[in-house]
Amino acid sequence: MTRDFLISLALFAPALWCQTAARAEFEVASVKVSDSEDGGADWNPEHGNFTAENATLKQLIGFAYHFAPSMISGPGWLDSVQFDINAKGKGDAPDSQVRLMMQSLLEDRFHLKVHREKKEGPVYFLAVKSGGLKAQPADTPNPTPFPRVPPGPHAVMRESHLSMAELADALTYLAKRPVFDRTGIEGEYRVMMWWGNSLESDAPDLFTALQEQLGLKLESGRGPVETLIIDSADKIPTEN
Numbered sequence: 001m002t003r004d005f006l007i008s009l010a011l012f013a014p015a016l017w018c019q020t021a022a023r024a025e026f027e028v029a030s031v032k033v034s035d036s037e038d039g040g041a042d043w044n045p046e047h048g049n050f051t052a053e054n055a056t057l058k059q060l061i062g063f064a065y066h067f068a069p070s071m072i073s074g075p076g077w078l079d080s081v082q083f084d085i086n087a088k089g090k091g092d093a094p095d096s097q098v099r100l101m102m103q104s105l106l107e108d109r110f111h112l113k114v115h116r117e118k119k120e121g122p123v124y125f126l127a128v129k130s131g132g133l134k135a136q137p138a139d140t141p142n143p144t145p146f147p148r149v150p151p152g153p154h155a156v157m158r159e160s161h162l163s164m165a166e167l168a169d170a171l172t173y174l175a176k177r178p179v180f181d182r183t184g185i186e187g188e189y190r191v192m193m194w195w196g197n198s199l200e201s202d203a204p205d206l207f208t209a210l211q212e213q214l215g216l217k218l219e220s221g222r223g224p225v226e227t228l229i230i231d232s233a234d235k236i237p238t239e240n
Helices: 057-065 095-110 164-175 206-214
Strands: 028-033 042-046 049-056 082-088 113-128 154-163 179-181 188-196 216-232
Touching (some): 028 095, 042 057, 049 057, 049 095, 057 082, 057 095, 057 216, 082 095, 113 164, 154 164, 164 206, 188 206
Parallel strands (some): 113 179
Antiparallel strands (some): 028 082, 049 082, 154 188
């Protein structure tokens, strides 16, 4: 069975790292080991709430601390055991606040302890190809509708208001390496891209899609790479 994956930029919205007056917490949360046979993971921060199905602890940590899974170092089981979460917050909290609430939940229910390390390593630089950016400004009157995506096992990114810095954040997660914006392009744009996410797909890969569909490219280089180190975490969360 094939299905499309819509890449939500809620995963890549900048996190709020400032100190808060009170610890951010969900009002109520259910956390349990998933018993689903479906291997696909799904999670969604929305209106101050957070739901997840079949998500690994590494994926949950990645959302909470704004790290791509490839930049999280810890025991192997972080990638294998899956969890279902249904957490309700107060009011219409922004995603940055939901991240902080998720950090509290992971600390309370998994006794998660982490620290950060930074050193130079391989990165990508987002740059513009010679033909220029292939995207309309977000404020374009009567913009051209996004094209239809052909059926098949592939991923889709479709955003009406996206800056190049936000795109670089998204690509950090997808390319599994830090991506820094070097386009020099300001403002927000209407961005759509689709690419193959399995061996069965005949769609272009992420790097080719970026060049052909958006007129952008990823250039390899070296730069500061921050890694989230998992010091300790429980494999089974505390009871609801």
